[in-house]
Amino acid sequence: MIERRIKKLQNKIEETKAEAVIIFSASDIGYFTGVGDIEGVLVVSAKNERKLFVSPLYETAASELPKNELEVSINGIKDVTDYLKQEGIHKIGLDFLETKMNISNEFAGFEIIDFTNQTKMIRMIKEKEEINSIKRSAIFARNAFLKVYPYIKAGITEKEIADELTYQIRKAGAQKESFETIVASGANAAIPHHTPTDKKIEDGEFLVIDFGANKDGYNSDNTLTFLIGEKDDEKKKLFNAVFYAQLFATEMIAPGRTKASDVEKRARSELGKYNLDKYFIHSLGHGVGLDVHEFPYINLKNDMVIQPGMVFTIEPGIYIPGELGIRLEHMVLAKENDTEVIAFTPFMEIM
């Protein structure tokens, strides 16, 4: 499995004419070595020589690697540049989004090749085992939510729900949550990345819960919205607009043919029918895998065609400042001829 991934990386290295790539991202390192949860620097050369540099802190964690592929480094990036010089490597590929200036400055004298997003392009198409891992994480998250659901009602605070859900995600079998669980009610729900507070949930409010589980590095990401207490017709209409935006955007996807940008357009046109698209202040979705946000991004600027093996969210939302917010997010797997919603959560209390 790792060999197949490295092969793809070799092809990218050849394409960019680099002599080696230097990888800093922990999720990339996990993907290309099988050693997760560490900090280090991975060098893969065009000749397929590999070397993972780690501090002594991570020596034991990385000890499953063959001895000649592991270098316990105490001088940081200098050990990497020394190695490159010794190997006669001069043209190095760097992902500019993953390389900080203090590091790039250390590569003065080397020829730097733009390797930005190349590893993300590889990781974008998931292997069968990866899809299973994402599904498993999504099921842990769903199971955790089912434990917490009975307690959700007026009077409980945002933070109580978030703390309990986070705990249940771990108890369900996940290593940890994919990101800080978001629980936002009433006007707070108008803040997409709201940090849960001690505010009590009240009847008549929308409640947004955005949560995910991580196991073996693979994440899930889902958002549910509830209307607490009696259902008001005006609020139902708002909810349904978001629901149909999600539904139609998801249903239009034909793997191999549909552009990411068109999927967001579809969601926006649905919200536009009710003049709500101006309240949809973020993009429609993002890939999910070893990172919670990764390729492919589903937004108006991205004309990439959705391909089989991609896993990404579809998450339209509306945010009316000072009033309310609604977001519905599910994960979609693109297959050969159609799509599948991962760990579909049957919560549709409002319609």
Next chain:
Amino acid sequence: MIERRIKKLQNKIEETKAEAVIIFSASDIGYFTGVGDIEGVLVVSAKNERKLFVSPLYETAASELPKNELEVSINGIKDVTDYLKQEGIHKIGLDFLETKMNISNEFAGFEIIDFTNQTKMIRMIKEKEEINSIKRSAIFARNAFLKVYPYIKAGITEKEIADELTYQIRKAGAQKESFETIVASGANAAIPHHTPTDKKIEDGEFLVIDFGANKDGYNSDNTLTFLIGEKDDEKKKLFNAVFYAQLFATEMIAPGRTKASDVEKRARSELGKYNLDKYFIHSLGHGVGLDVHEFPYINLKNDMVIQPGMVFTIEPGIYIPGELGIRLEHMVLAKENDTEVIAFTPFMEIM
């Protein structure tokens, strides 16, 4: 409070002869604006004009700022460079450790001034309110631990302890844990950054628990080590070596006079008496504040003198691969004439 911080920043800007600094670190932005938990870009000019650029996602969260200091930006870094050009700003300060290559490339044409670590030097000396915040976080963490302590015995798994402690940290009043709680037993404890597993704790093993709480952005960081079951004399000796290394390193600190490097030397010389210093594979400590790891770093290379207002960990450890690990970590506040251990945890079961 913010004004006093900005004043210090202005002094640094003057020293470095930059016309403005561009700040990307979320904790720096929180420190210099009072708006925490957001992603954005903060520009502070030598003339003390300030502008925080955020995506629409964070507009509501940042809305407490004066209107003329907030810019809702949809074009990312380009909005920042346009603003700088419009203001006639050419010499910009960047922290190379916080600036990625894709961003620094956008500043082509500007004169880049090295502003690395300047904000960290300011944040290194804590204000009274910050010290109180750190103490409060440490007390939340301690209270959480006291809830979990009665359940720690042979048969419980590492992950069960970690999940429960994480939950109790939040229930105690913290927003979240400062970092993923580490629970490591037996041979796993030889891995300093071990991820908790389903391994059961057994009698005769050392159990290392490294945990912290975060509230209003401020972190705590403590590590306890227990010997489970009957206390073996050899193991007691190992524990005591680490305990005395921590004690003597802490006691030697005279604020205004002691160098950070000498503090680590003291810990190492104590471990050296038992030939254990070779197993101490990391540095002695690090500052704690809005980041879990920040200035000052307590290591052999840092000759910085410990100053009143600094808060940092003292955490010697020994790690014998395949066998065991021991780490003891507390947080020390340097005061005018002496030091104080923050939220001292009275766990000393082994001696």
